[in-house]
Ligand code: SF4
């Protein structure tokens with residue numbers, strides 16, 4: 001025992017585990033930290049605690065549409081976006097067009113889900129740093145979105161609402177009214193959030209200049225979504241590689257500017273999410289206006305789903321970044337291979353690069369700011 | 380000195396702006412539901428528990444095939460010719476006894492995929508969510524309304540009928556086979572005769588030794 005202690009004292013280095021049950025690791029993530037005093041020398045993320053063989057399951061299913069409920073469970077915080085990515089991939093393989101109304105419903109659902117996911121991300125980020133109040137306020141708003149989803153699809157978290165070629169069922173008759181009301185009440189809440197958290201001096205002190213991710217490193221690691229945009233790169237698949245009907249809407253891509261400190265720090269990544277919610281509101285408003293009132297959303301669902309032999313990679317922008325599905329078809333009814341490119345997994349790989357030299361207390365802020373969901377990392 | 384003062388002022392200001400927000404929230408109506416005492420009504424179509432209206436089920440097995448996790452277990456026995464199971468309320472004729480219709484709600488992932496293919500709309504989700512159990516096996520819901528004796532009876536009957544049908548079929552097959560055999564034999568005979576006659580014609584030439592011997 002004394003030997004060990006003297007060893008540690010000599011080397012002045014110590015390895016400790018953070019997680020897997022640490023509440024602020026957003027799931028079951030274990031981080032091995034090599035510490036010198038309080039300074040982090042090295043970080044080794046250990047993953048796999050939530051592995052559920054998504055890809056293997058997808059190959060086992062005897063129908064392409066049976067995979068959709070499993071995609072929900074990848075990133076359970078933004079299930080609608082996960083489904084969206086998968087259905088557009090299969091639709092491109094089948095070369096089918098979906099009706100106008102379906103596209104509008106999909107965009108509205110995806111953007112609402114983006115807001116809900118960012119609210120959770122922001123709230124949990126604040127909670128990690130000791131701000132309990134914004135977390136609860138964010139949840140009030142998120143709950144409203146989930147209520148709208150529940151009315152329409154029947155579920156609150158894992159919807160299975162998108163179908164290949166359409167939607168499982170039509171939206172609730174009150175859908176337009178509810179969503180309009182939500183958009184109206186949510187705008188002032190963003191200002192409230194800014195008052196409460198973004199401008200808070202303590203919060204800024206804990207996030208500015210912490211976990212700086214330079215643009216070049218972000219690009220080299222293949223980061224995407226708010227993490228990449230926080231480093232000042234204007235890259236959003238909704239604009240740069242429009243899928244669905246995103247090219248019809250007018251919105252901006254918020255990027256980090258290093259307002260409170262260095263470009264690409266935790267605060268920049270955070271504020272990109274807040275500003276993205278405003279842009280999502282703009283998209284929702286435009287989509288609600290353009291959405292056709294009539295139309296059967298289930299008519300386009302094909303009876304038999306058998307894509308031609310071949311392979312395809314389709315990507316979409318989820319709240320966490322670029323989600324890609326790489327599907328190989330062998331002409332049978334079940335996919336030969338489904339590979340998911342999960343943004344959280346890539347971002348987790350960034351951790352060692354951006355946490356070097358940080359204090360151990362800041363590790364929590366860094367993990368919170370890249371907003372990972374372990375369901376997606378481990379799949 | 381000025382820096383300290385400025386920093387202090389901005390900290391003070393930001394904290395009090397935040398406080399203002401919380402105070403506003405403090406006086407706004409509460410959103411918390413005191414769950415066990417207060418219950419909110421789930422919207423129509425909320426996915427909470429599967430229910431099967433067994434009277435309308437025709438035993439087509441489509442729901443079980445649509446389920447990604449195989450948690451619906453259906454066993455059907457074909458109804459014998461002497462019973463008429465009637466029709467469902469949607470007018471589809473019922474042809475099967477449903478001897479087993481179990482849904483394991485512990486395995487179910489509430490995806491709703493089994494609900495859509497049903498031709499008679501008899502499997503659906505009901506907004507009933509308070510059904511937690513200590514023992515997991517209690518979460519297997521049995522929807523079949525046949526009593527065990529009944530099940531045994533129908534099974535036996537169906538077996539008997541199947542046996543009989545099989546026998547009948549065998550009989551028929553045998554008859555058919557016999558008929559076919561007869562036909563074949565006749566045909567062969569005819570052929571042989573035809574051959575014979577043609578052979579006879581050939582026989583005029585004494586070159587075939589076999590014929591000579593006979
Ligand atoms: S809801 Fe989904 S998992 Fe549950 S029984 Fe139906 S198909 Fe199976």
Ligand code: SF4
Nearest residue numbers: 436437439440442497
């Ligand atoms: S799909 Fe409907 S009718 Fe067919 S077995 Fe299932 S519940 Fe019965």
